Amino acid sequence: MEHENDIAKFMKGQLNTPKEEIACFVNRIDNPGPIWNSENVLEYYLKELVKQILAVAVANRVTFWILRPLNQPQFVAELLAAFVINIYIPLKKNPNTIFGYILRIKGLLSFESIAQLGIIFYVFVTGLEMNLDSVLRARKKASSIAIVGTIIPILFGLGTYFLVGKTKGYDENSYMNRNAYLLWSLVVTITSFPVVAHILSDLKILYTGLGKVALTAATMNDFINWAMFICLIPFIINGIIGIVSVILTILFALFCYFVLRPPLNKIIVKKTDEDKWDAYQLTYVLVGVIACATVTEFLGTHSVVGALIFGLILPRGKFTDMLIEQTEDIASGYLAPLFFASIGLRSNTYFLYLSLSQNMLLVCVIMILLISSKIVSTVVATSIYGMSLRDSMALGVLMNTKGVLSLIVLNIGWDRKVLGPQAFTIMVYSIFFMTFVVAPIINAMYKPRATFEQNKLRTIENLRAASEIRIMACVHNARHANGMINILEACNGTTVSPLRVFALQLVELKGRSTALLVAQMDQQEQQLSTVSQTLDQSSETNNYSSNHITNVFEEYASNNANTHVENLVAMSSFSTIHKDIYNLALEKQASLVLLPFHKQNSMEGSLEVMNTVIKDINQNVMQDVPCSVGIFVDRGQHSALIKTKMRILMIFIGGSDDREALAIAWRMSKHPWTMLTVVRIILCGKTAEVDSSVNNEALGLLTAVLDSGKQRELDEDRVGSFRLKAVNNEDTITYEEREVHTGEDIPIVLEELDKLGFDLYILGHGKGRNSLVLTELLEWADCPELGVIGDMLASNSFGSNSSILVVQQYGFGGVDFKTDPSNKENSSNGDLESMFRKAV
Known part of the structure; x- marks a missing residue:
């Protein structure tokens, strides 16, 4: 009442300075009906909301682009964007935050409403991504890490919040209560599975032993966190009567799973199989999200719980992928960031500065304890299974990754005045820091290229x-x-x-x-x-x-x-x-x-491009892979490779790749039903001219010390060993030599060999040959990943029905694919094709 009197006096000019900061605005009523007496949202709110969404989206895109080289997940970029747009600018006339100039107090209501709607759909997508079967089938190791990683951080959370209450300027009477301890401890225990999955995938350690354990443990921990959220939040919101909310929410979840799920899944699967979904019909699913969110909000839990439950009961597969594709952009790209921006509005940097200036040592101890809680619990849990200390520490850092659930819990604490602005700000910045350092630390601990x-x-x-x-x-x-x-x-x-x-x-x-x-x-x-x-x-x-x-x-x-x-x-x-x-x-x-x-064989017997992306993948692998590489050109049903008896031709010119190809062919020759012919092509005349432009230093550690003479010495040693041990002792192995003097002689020799009818060609890509003619021919190759000879054999003009295996040996550097796009476009009419026409 006193506050209303102050506003009235202020409006009449009788009070120059109100006791509190007062925000006043006048609503214009455009609808004369008694039911629809409200302000026209199109006149003000919609325009303001569009500006707010655009501002937040631009800030997110910029921060994500800046943090991308650091392998940071989108969650970190969105939270950092929220901090940036809420930086306080102390102008003399109108001091405010960056976002404060965009967001007027009058538009705060619509902004917060849309932000809550965005986080509901964000959690719904999270429910679609979760898999309860993985929780039920989790192994003992991952389950132990998740359980211990929940219990020990709870104890750390209780201790750290007690220290927060000891910081100077903290209002103990308002915020030091048991609900605050519960809420703070819940935030400390949270591990975000989606963010962990993104970090592991981005750092390319997802398929390692560490990645498997981390992903499964994060899933278990995330499931436990949501269960704790459902059980604890009603008590924080409603007190002791929260037990009723918990029971009703559990009953609602069981109803959705056992009663609503079977007929709903049957309808969805049927419509999906018949491809009857369209954008309009998908809106019914979104209505279901709002309905379930409304029910759990009414039951006293939280609206995001209903969204999560609805996401969990929907069928997995094509429908889920289609739904995520339709909703992820709007939910995660535009609406959910508004929630992060609202968190930034509440995170007052001044309180963090005040805490650090007055309690530097104590705040640092609090943040260290918050960060170390998951690491300590993970080291304790993994010590039973004999995991190394480095892996245990890395796993603990990964389990420290936070996500949107932690911010939802903090937001509830703010709205219910369970947490004060000082504790809220400290925890938000701690969440940001804990998640931000995960990728750099793991990347520093596990550098794949160093182990290569x-x-x-x-x-x-x-x-x-x-x-x-x-x-x-x-x-x-x-x-x-x-x-x-x-x-x-x-x-x-x-x-x-x-x-x-x-x-x-x-x-x-x-x-x-x-x-x-x-x-x-x-x-x-x-x-x-x-x-x-x-x-x-x-x-x-x-x-x-x-x-x-x-x-x-x-x-x-x-x-x-x-x-x-x-x-x-x-x-x-x-x-x-x-x-x-x-x-x-x-x-x-x-x-x-x-x-x-x-390329794959068509019904006419020619090779046709099926997917150009595969070509890019092959070239990327060949550039730097920790072992030898073989590209297999399968001729399909026109190849005699499917027969029991197999005739193999190995073409040897020289170099490390050819020596590796000879080793593979030699091993294949030991198969009782294989016949191997090795043809060594000896370069003479112009073809023997050395390519002086080859940069050996760029070709790998071993090639740098191998000149042409040394390469020839290794070739002679390998061929001599093969002839002595294989050719002279096996009836199914033969060896012969062919000489070529010009580039035009190469396709002629290949044509002659192909007439003998082989099922499989094995050849090297071509490193270490140092032939000027072959280097020039490679520039015109349609498929440089096959090398000069491989590209000739795979050409449709060559007309062979034989399959091809092109080998690149590891340890001598990768292949540098620097081809002119114009050459690729015209390669079908290039020099290699014309050489075959001349040969014929």
């Missing part, structure tokens, strides 16, 4: 005769899998030298963390089912399911006693998936990575 140097001789040529051969076969679809089986069968696993195959399915990921989790599931059925759904939608050329791919490799392993197959899945953006291949090849200690060619 330890494996400079991981090649087939350098393996001992009795060593296990590890091959990683990468496939995009079932047709690739069927082709890879032929190469793996020819590699001939024996008792003395068994074969271990890592069948890696490459799946494009478009920002969904669900697939990241499923890819790590140890339960193969759950994994392959979800991967199959992703594959069916991401590739139009995929004619088979992921289950078929797995069955192909498992059947191959069952028919070969000395071969073991492990099925893997790599889900990532195709622009960066080559880094996942790097790390997986390194972790699995592979000696050879097999990649499918980006």
Whole structure:
């Protein structure tokens, strides 16, 4: 009443300075009806809201672009943007924050309302991404880390909030209560699964042992956090009668799962299979989100709980992916950032400055305890399983990652006056700092490229005769899998030298963390089912399911006693998936990575481009991978490679790649049903001219010290050993030599050899040859990843029906693909094609 009197006096001019800052505005009533007596929202609120959304969106995009080189998740960028736009600018006439100049007090109501709507849809998308099966099937190790990582941080939270109450200027009478302790402790225990998944994927350690444990433990912890949120928030909001809210919310969740879910899923799956969804019909789903959010808000829990429950009960698969694609941009890109901006409005930097200036040591101790709580709990939990201290510390740092749930809890504490502005600000900045430092710390602790140097001789040529051969076969679809089986069968696993195959399915990921989790599931059925759904939608050329791919490799392993197959899945953006291949090849200690060619055989027998993205992936892998690489050109049903008897031609010119190709062909020759012919092409005349422009320093550590004479010496030694040990002792192995004097002689020799009818060509890419003619021809190659000879053999003008395996040896540097786009466009009519026409 006193406050209303002050406003009245102020309006009449009788009070020059009100006791409190007063915000006054006049509502204009445009609707004469008694029910709709309200201000016209189109006149003021809509225009202001559009400006606010644009300002927040621009700030988010700028901060995300700045932080992108640091591998920071979007959550960090959005929170930093909220801090930036709320920086206080002390102007003389009108001091205010940056956002304060945009957001007038009159527009605060609409801004907050839309912000709450945005966070509801944001949590709904989170529910779509969560997988309860992963929680039920989690292993003991991940469950222990999640449980211990909840209990110990609760104790740390109680202690740190007690220290907050001891800081100078803190209002103990208003905010030091048991609800504050509960809320503060809940924030400390939170680990955000979506943010952890993004960091692991961005740093390309998702498929390592650390990544698997971290992802599963984060899922468990996130599930526990949401359960604690449902159980504790009603007590914080409603006191002891909150038990009624908890019981009713649990009953509502059970109703949604057992009563609403079955018929709803049946309708959704049917409409999805029939492709009857459109943008208008999807709005009914969004109405369901609002309805469930309203119910849980009415029950006394929180609106986001209803959104989460509704997201969890919807069927996974094509419908979920379609729904996320339709709602993620508007929910996560425009509406949810308004919530982060509102957090920034509440986070008064002045309170943080005041706390630091008056209680520097105490605030630093508080933040150290907050950061170390998860690390200590993780080290304690992992010590039982014998995990190294470095991995335990890294896992603890990852478990420290916070997300939107922590901000929701803090926002509730602010609205209910459970937390004061000082404690609220300290915790918000702590959340930002804890999440911000995760990516740099993990990146510093696990530098994949530093570990590559330890494996400079991981090649087939350098393996001992009795060593296990590890091959990683990468496939995009079932047709690739069927082709890879032929190469793996020819590699001939024996008792003395068994074969271990890592069948890696490459799946494009478009920002969904669900697939990241499923890819790590140890339960193969759950994994392959979800991967199959992703594959069916991401590739139009995929004619088979992921289950078929797995069955192909498992059947191959069952028919070969000395071969073991492990099925893997790599889900990532195709622009960066080559880094996942790097790390997986390194972790699995592979000696050879097999990649499918980006062209496939058509019904007419010619090679046609199926997916240009595959070509980019292959070139990225060849540039820097921690083992040798082979690109397989599969001729499909026109190839005789599917026959039991296999005739192999290995073309040897010279260099490290050819020596590696000879080592692979030599191993294949030990298969009882394989016939190997090695043809050495000797460069004479112009073709023997050395390319002096080759920069050996850029070709790798080993090539830098190998001149042309040394390369020839190694070639002679390898060929001589092959002729002595293989040709003279095996009836199925033959050797011959052909001379070429000009570039035009090369296609002539190839034409003559192809007439002999081979099933498979094996050849090196071409490093170490130092031939001026071959270097010039490579500039005109349509597919430089195949090298000069490989590009000739794969040309449709060559007319061969044989499959091709092009090998690049590791340890001598990658291939630099610097081709002129104009050459690529005209390559079909280039020099290589014309050479074949001349040869014919």
